[in-house]
Amino acid sequence: MTGTHPFDDAVRLDQIDTDVRRGRTHPEWENMVGPFGGITAAAVVRAVETHPDRIGEPLTLTINYAAPVADGVFDLSLRVVRTNRTNQHWNVELTQDGQIKATATAVFATVRDSWADTEARPPKAPPPEPITPGALGDIVTWARLYDMRFVDGPIPTGQPSPSSTTTLWVRDRQQRPVDYPALAALCDVFYPRVFLRRGGMLPAGTITLTTYFLADRRQLEAVGPDYVLATAHANRFFGGYFDQSAQLWSRDGALLATSHQVVYFKG
Amino acid sequence: MTGTHPFDDAVRLDQIDTDVRRGRTHPEWENMVGPFGGITAAAVVRAVETHPDRIGEPLTLTINYAAPVADGVFDLSLRVVRTNRTNQHWNVELTQDGQIKATATAVFATVRDSWADTEARPPKAPPPEPITPGALGDIVTWARLYDMRFVDGPIPTGQPSPSSTTTLWVRDRQQRPVDYPALAALCDVFYPRVFLRRGGMLPAGTITLTTYFLADRRQLEAVGPDYVLATAHANRFFGGYFDQSAQLWSRDGALLATSHQVVYFKG
Numbered sequence: 199m200t201g202t203h204p205f206d207d208a209v210r211l212d213q214i215d216t217d218v219r220r221g222r223t224h225p226e227w228e229n230m231v232g233p234f235g236g237i238t239a240a241a242v243v244r245a246v247e248t249h250p251d252r253i254g255e256p257l258t259l260t261i262n263y264a265a266p267v268a269d270g271v272f273d274l275s276l277r278v279v280r281t282n283r284t285n286q287h288w289n290v291e292l293t294q295d296g297q298i299k300a301t302a303t304a305v306f307a308t309v310r311d312s313w314a315d316t317e318a319r320p321p322k323a324p325p326p327e328p329i330t331p332g333a334l335g336d337i338v339t340w341a342r343l344y345d346m347r348f349v350d351g352p353i354p355t356g357q358p359s360p361s362s363t364t365t366l367w368v369r370d371r372q373q374r375p376v377d378y379p380a381l382a383a384l385c386d387v388f389y390p391r392v393f394l395r396r397g398g399m400l401p402a403g404t405i406t407l408t409t410y411f412l413a414d415r416r417q418l419e420a421v422g423p424d425y426v427l428a429t430a431h432a433n434r435f436f437g438g439y440f441d442q443s444a445q446l447w448s449r450d451g452a453l454l455a456t457s458h459q460v461v462y463f464k465g
Numbered sequence: 466m467t468g469t470h471p472f473d474d475a476v477r478l479d480q481i482d483t484d485v486r487r488g489r490t491h492p493e494w495e496n497m498v499g500p501f502g503g504i505t506a507a508a509v510v511r512a513v514e515t516h517p518d519r520i521g522e523p524l525t526l527t528i529n530y531a532a533p534v535a536d537g538v539f540d541l542s543l544r545v546v547r548t549n550r551t552n553q554h555w556n557v558e559l560t561q562d563g564q565i566k567a568t569a570t571a572v573f574a575t576v577r578d579s580w581a582d583t584e585a586r587p588p589k590a591p592p593p594e595p596i597t598p599g600a601l602g603d604i605v606t607w608a609r610l611y612d613m614r615f616v617d618g619p620i621p622t623g624q625p626s627p628s629s630t631t632t633l634w635v636r637d638r639q640q641r642p643v644d645y646p647a648l649a650a651l652c653d654v655f656y657p658r659v660f661l662r663r664g665g666m667l668p669a670g671t672i673t674l675t676t677y678f679l680a681d682r683r684q685l686e687a688v689g690p691d692y693v694l695a696t697a698h699a700n701r702f703f704g705g706y707f708d709q710s711a712q713l714w715s716r717d718g719a720l721l722a723t724s725h726q727v728v729y730f731k732g
Contacts, residue, residue, distance in 0.1 A: 264547035264554040280531035288529040309704025433585040435551040437576025
């Protein structure tokens with residue numbers, strides 16, 4: 199963690215006291231308004247990971263984007279709500295100058311031996327290597343930090359699509375290995391589904407994001423710097439909002455995370 | 466609200482002060498351990514609805530079940546985190562004797578004119594009327610308050626299923642009309658998916674539940690006391706946990722809500 203990688207820079211947090219961590223925004227993670235929501239989610243995961251009372255690994259995270267994060271420092275206030283034998287509930291608030299910009303709840307948990315099965319199936323996709331990298335980085339700064347290879351539903355250029363599904367191979371451009379904060383960020387790499395259905399860009403932003411981490415540390419370490427297969431679709435668009443569901447898969451078919459969000463849009 | 470209906474009884478809250486509501490558990494809503502998680506979610510939605518500063522209707526709810534709710538009274542403490550022009554962020558804590566039993570975050574929002582489409586499709590199902598009501602009420606008390614007619618994946622009786630999907634028509638047994646609190650409860654009517662895959666009952670409980678309300682008030686009112694078509698499946702079982710995704714549809718094909726949860730299980 200010597201600060202040479204933009205992801206490590208973004209999730210580097212200073213300890214202000216036992217329950218408060220201070221981070222800062224970085225221009226390379228800029229989105230339309232404020233920073234990429236995924237990098238804020240990553241900082242929340244990282245903050246809980248640094249807390250001395252933390253048990254286990256991330257199991258669930260819900261982050262609510264209440265207001266845009268302004269350029270500069272932000273504080274993450276952590277509170278252990280409850281520690282059970284195998285899981286632990288956290289509340290987190292992101293503030294700037296005393297104003298709440300985001301709230302989060304997280305469950306950390308220890309995995310136990312149990313019956314196991316992956317019932318979902320990964321989307322069909324050719325290998326990433328021959329696919330030409332996509333151009334989302336022309337639109338938003340942070341996307342330049344990822345190598346994105348679209349299998350289905352690339353950023354539209356005028357033509358509406360009957361389907362809101364996007365599937366892509368994605369990895370950190372500098373091939374930083376995937377850990378839990380990185381996985382939290384990857385769950386938010388999809389441009390808004392309404393762009394695809396409408397054939398172009400509209401004002402849109404995530405209001406709330408929930409991620410379920412379904413891989414243990416050993417499985418994440420096995421992914422290392424490789425591509426993950428990310429797929430997302432919307433279920434319903436109505437009243438200026440839509441919901442999105444996503445899955446992230448390893449190349450060898452491990453379901454690493456499922457993730458859901460509600461997005462605001464105009465148009 | 467004269468207290469003659471068990472759902473109205475369960476979501477009747479006393480105002481302790483501007484930001485605190487007091488509810489109580491009811492034996493008819495009893496689950497394996499503590500009350501049915503759906504009725505607790507309903508009480509949270511109802512509590513925010515009663516707050517004088519509330520704008521709009523429920524859009525999203527995440528509730529984290531930190532510890533079992535004991536029989537008796539509970540307090541819901543409400544906090545407006547942020548009010549934007551068209552949406553509002555809430556934090557809610559459920560306590561008993563000063564101990565936090567559940568935390569929740571919710572977004573309430575006003576719907577606006579926008580492009581609209583339902584991309585998801587309801588599961589195929591025959592009409593509910595000829596289907597024999599299911600017997601989940603033999604297992605858990607609260608299920609007796611619902612009329613459940615299973616289309617697919619009824620409670621297993623010894624035989625493991627290769628699929629975790631359950632689809633059922635469900636309505637309040639006394640035909641109380643569906644409102645947002647009732648919709649929040651209906652999103653949690655599914656018995657644990659691991660029962661279906663393993664062919665029998667195991668210790669299991671929801672840790673966190675996130676619901677996206679995708680119908681406006683007019684659409685909910687159109688459902689009235691009718692059945693809704695509810696479907697749920699799991700994606701991955703691992704380390705003593707699984708994730709579940711669900712959809713609730715009206716009979717005429719309106720997607721009323723999507724809902725996701727992570728469940729703890731032993732076995």
